[in-house]
Structure formats: C-alpha cells, structure tokens
Amino acid sequence: MNLDLIIGILNIVLISTTPLVLAGIGELVTEKSGVLNLGLEGLMLMGAVTGFVTLVLTGNYFFSLFFSIISGIILSGIFAFLVLNLMTNQIATGLALTIFGIGLSAMIGKNFSGTPIDGLSPYYLIIFSFLLVFFVSYFLSKTKSGLIVRAVGENHNSAYALGYNVIKTRYLTIIFGGVMSSLAGFYISVCYAPMWQEGMIAGRGWIALALVVFATWKPWRLLVGAYIFGGVAIMQMNLQAFGVKLPGQFFNMMPYLATLIVLVFISSNKIRLKLSAPSCLNIPYEKNS
C-alpha cells in the first residue's frame, strides 16, 4: 500500500463521515436538554431535498443553504411544538417526523431525480464540523448557558424552580438539532453526492442517533465514534477493491452491523448508561399551574 492510497482513503473517510458528525452533534445537544428526537432521518432528507431543489432552481449556493436550514427550523419547530406544548410522546412523534420527511422529500424531489448539478466543495462543511465539535464541547462544559441546558436535561422541575424557562431552552436545543440535521442533509445532496435520489440519506440519521449513545453524550467522543463508523463504511469499498471474496451485501451491511454491536455492547452496562444519560431524557415536562 503506498502513501497516496492511504491519503486517498483518509480523504474519503473525511468526506463521508461529516454528515454523521453534524447530525450527531445536533442530536447530542437536543438530548442534553432532555428531548429525544428520532426524526433525524426525516430532517436530513428534507434538508437534502430543499437544498438540492433550491440549487437547481436558483443556481445559488447561498440560497440553497439558506432554504435547507429553513426547512430544518420549520420541521424541528413543529416537532418541538408537538412534544413541548402538546406533550405528545417523543418517540412516536420523532418516528412520525421521519416518516413524514421520507414521504415529503420524495414528493418534492420527484421531478429533480437525476438532475445534474455542480456540487459545492465539501471542505467548507468539513472544517465547520470540527469547529462545531469544539464549540459545542466548550459551550456545554464551560458556559452558563450550556450549564442551563444540562440542568434542564438533568432535572426539569428543579430547573423551573430555580427560575429557568424549560420550554424555551428545549425549543432552542431542538431547533439547533434540526438545523444541524438539515445541514447534514444539504451536505449529502449538494456537496457529497452531489445529486438527489429518493431516500438517499440511507439510514445515516439512525447511525447518528446511535452515535450519541455510543459517545455517552460527550461531543469529542462523538467525533471519534463518527470516524470509526465512517472508516468501517469506507473499508467495505476498499476490501472489495482488494478482492476479499465475500458477498457484496455483507459489505453493505457492515456499518449497520457495527452500529448494532456497539449499541448492544453499550446498553449491556446499564449503570454506566444511566450515569451518563441526561436523567430527564424522553420524560415530558408538565408545568404546574
């Protein structure tokens, strides 16, 4: 194996892992405040399709990015309204959001499937993703606002008793998560692929969700985890290229298999999971009147 090949592989890993980092960090912040959003896959698809369609129609990367982010704000805003104000079940609402996103994105993108575009260089968002991890880590551990996010996720009743606005905090973290997911979708359809195809997120939203648990809610660990997953995903292509004789389906399965194994491994240690998970995760907050 020569140096060029290694650099080439690392480059591919870098390019293919970034959406996992973006969506994963967004979800991490949402979960830190005590809300489980299972709608990542749908949010990413909607971010991907709005970004792509806007680019085709306007040819402007800025508009494309802008409308992609707006889609994330609107969809996660709806999710936030449902789970925070109407106190619907977070798991069911998140699943509904995913299904909704899959359907709506397919409908919007129907006539754009296969349209060629000039992609944006992925390196802007790759650099952004590293900065994002740094800032989120700093925000959560060193700032008072970050402390409030953690406090709200840890014990929402106490946070309210001390005068913090639980609902507002959660609105902000949910929308932050939504924006990061739509960015990840934008990255996939405009920078990484670049094209639109129905269901093109292909489970990356679920992997990002698993990464948050894998990282035990710590931003730097999430980055490391994402690159391990990204590496496994790329390895499948290279192993095939090196002529390892296994059915292709097996290689395609590897990232998901790795996700499953890691989740089983992590959830086997219930106490560790309990200690690192935000205590109010997935518990609806009812303000007493």
Place this chain on the structure above:
Amino acid sequence: MQPIVEFQNINKEYPGVVANNNVSFKIKRQTIHAILGENGAGKSTLVKILYGHVKPDKGQIIINSDLATINSPTTAQSLGINMVFQHFSLFESLTVAENLILGMSEKISLSKLKSKSETICNKYGFNLNLNSPISALSVGQRQSVEIVRSLLNNPEILIMDEPTSVLTPEEIKKLFKIIKKLVADGLTVIFISHKLDEIINLSDHVTIMRNGKVVSNLTTKNEDPESLGYKMLGYKVSKTKQINNINYSEDVLSLNNLSSYSQDPFTTNLNKINFKLKKGQIFGIAGVAGNGQKELMEVLLNENDLEFNGNIIFKNININKLSTFQRKSLSISYVTEQRLGHSAVPEMSLSENILLSMNHKTEFKRGDFINFDTINSYANDVIKNFNVDTPSFNVKAGKLSGGNLQKFIIGREIMSNPELLILSQPTWGIDAGSEAFIKKSLIELSQRGVSIIIISHDLDELLEVCHNISVLYEGSLSKSLNVENIDISKLGKYMGGLFD
C-alpha cells in the same frame, strides 16, 4: 413596623380540592414565622404562590408595602424571596459549584463564586466541597448546598419547606442555630412544618392552617405543643401506645449477614445485616432517608434482582432465590413506599387493585378469567373494615386521598392473612386520623401473632408502634433497642452513624 409580607385573600383551587381558601395574614420583618398544618392543609401551596411557582386564582401579595405580581420564581428572586425545597431542587450529576452557579441570578466567575460561598460557609458553619458531585453527598450536606445557594442571592426572605423531615436530630439542632443566626443578621424566615416541638423551639410567630384556611395566628411563646396540636387538627388525637409484650417465642424471619452489591453510585450497599424477628413482634427500622432503606426493602421483596450475599430465612425456609410471587405465596405481604404507581395503579378501580397484589391467590380467578364476584366482595370488606371513605369499589385508586388509599392498601394486605407484613413509610404524608387508625390496626395485627417490619424515617411513629428499633446508617444496621426503656439520645447517635 411594616410587615415584610402580607397575604390578602389568597384563593387556589385544584380539581376537587380547595388548597387555599381566603388566606390572609402578615409576616413581620426579621422574624421566624412558622406555618403549621397537617399534610394537605395548604401550606406548601401558599408558599409556592409566594415563590411564583403556582399562580393563585384570586388574591394578592404585598411585599414591603408594595403590591407584588409574582408570576415566576425569577420575579420572586428579584423581590428578594428564595426558597429551600422539601424535595431538594438539586442536580444530582452536576457538581456543587455548578449547582450554586445555577441558583444565581447574576453572572459570576468561578473564582468569585468560590470566595463568596466560602464567606457564607465560614460565617454560618457550612462545610462544602465545591468540586464533588451532588450524588456523592449525604442528605444533610445536600440541604447545606440548597441553603448556601439561596443565600448567595442575598435574599430578604427565605422560605423553608419542611426542612427537618430528612435530617438527624443532631443535624436539626445545627440547622436551627444557623436559622437563628440568619435572622439575627437581618433575614426573615418562613418555616413550614407539621412538627409541633420544632415550631415551639424555633419560631416567633405561627400561622396555623387547616383544610386550606387560616385557623389562627399566634405568638409562639404563649403556646405549648398540646395547644398547637389541638388547633392544628381541630380535635385531640389520643396516642396509641404499644402494649409491650410479645406472646410468642418462635422466630419467623431471620436475616444472616446480608450484604448487597451494586455498582450504581446512586444506591447504598447493605453491609452485613443481621436480625431476627419473632412471631407477633413489630420491628422498626429507623434512619435518615438514603441509608439503605430502599435496598433493604428490595432484598426483602426481590422485584429487581439486586445482587446480595447472606441468607434470608422465613420459617426455616431459605427464601433467597424465591421471586416476589413465591414469597407472597408463603404468606409474606408487602406495603411499599410509593402508594400511587407501586402499591396501586391510579387509573384502575379499587377492585382491580385488589387483584394486582393478590394474584397468587386462586380464589380470585376462574381458570385464567378474573372472578369479579370474589374481588368485589373482598374490596368491599376492605372498605368496610378499614374505614375507607369511598362511594364504591369501582372508584379509581388515584381518586382517593392519600390517607384513604393507604388504609385501603394496608387493609388489602392485612385481610389476606399474612404471617409477615413488611411496610415502608406506612403513614408518610397522610392525615392524622388515618395515621392513628393504621397504627392501631398494626398493633392489633401483631397481637394476633403476625410479625411486622416497619421501615420509616418517622422516629415518633416507630417509637409509638414498635417493640424494637434498629437504625440503618450507610447500609449497616445498629443493634436493636427495646422501645420500653429506650434512650432517645442513643437513637440519635445511631442515626448519625455512631454505633457502639
């Protein structure tokens, strides 16, 4: 002098209960003002209204002669009102320093926080390690964190909701000293309690509430515990006293060198627990909450497979490995701490709640079908024999008041003719009438030869009912003391961990 707080015609109604009914009274500056009342009298609701936690339906609050609109804890804090909660409002996994910062309305640097909290700690004798997580602290230390956090905001008024309910007698003495010093330094303290002695010892004035209404406003020094108790309840409660002889000699239950193991830092591991229980004996397990009571109950009940060493012998049978169901079949009955959600399902009717704990009895089933005739008549008997105030057995368990539901739950277990009854916090948070009734029922039960274990934080209750008392401290059990000639100061030392 102007009163610092004045309540004017405060009304607050919840579905089915009037929590506050035209409450009006004044609180003088720089005094300790106690609010006394039974559980459910409306004390907590009233102070939550003052703290902006609950909105009143009607009425107003005057603070420093100005009409105050307090619609959130933040506004309360800006008016100089702070509160120390009964169930602490701390964040378990965060450090002491982080908890302190969260309580402060202004932004502050870590070094400034350190010096400020150190000043307060030194002045009032608190001892805090800013870097340790709350989960590693004892209940008393947690309360210190809460108080220091409130003081950091330089409050004028400090509300303390039942602050002594989780402390040892030693810690209570220390707390009272601190409160007196705070008031001498200019603070006004609103102190909520249902313990008469404490109010006599500590407060300057006392407002007594009953069923949501203020029944009297008094100057404490003219009162004694009996007069306060009479005014609080509206009637005299005769103390039940245990007739202190056990008529049987055989052992029913013995625990030998019982130790539990868990990696979870939120649990307390039991450490070589030994005790024997005779037929007809009532054995009390005292101690401050969080010293292994939950784990001991768990080992006796075996619901969650907590790992343990040692042996539990019930009538010569080793029951270590037996499930809850099998243990119940051996005629052991349980009354757990949490009434709604553990002992009873709130959304289910009283009859259905009978079946939930009597599943091991065949008479309630016809094959795999529920025999509603037998469970309904069983429920009816419980309601009749245990004075449960309810229109019928079809009422949902969640609709009953705490006292009525507890009588129903304890009645349900007693009527199944157990040989051993294990109760956790049997009279916690219920009205005095139900409390007296439950105590009487337990004593009668023991005289019929049933052995009883009561795990409770309420020392007075144990002293009234039990033959023997041991204290749990950090998972270890003290030797048992005979209640007849008990030395209360020794018991207090045991509760602080000083075993001999």
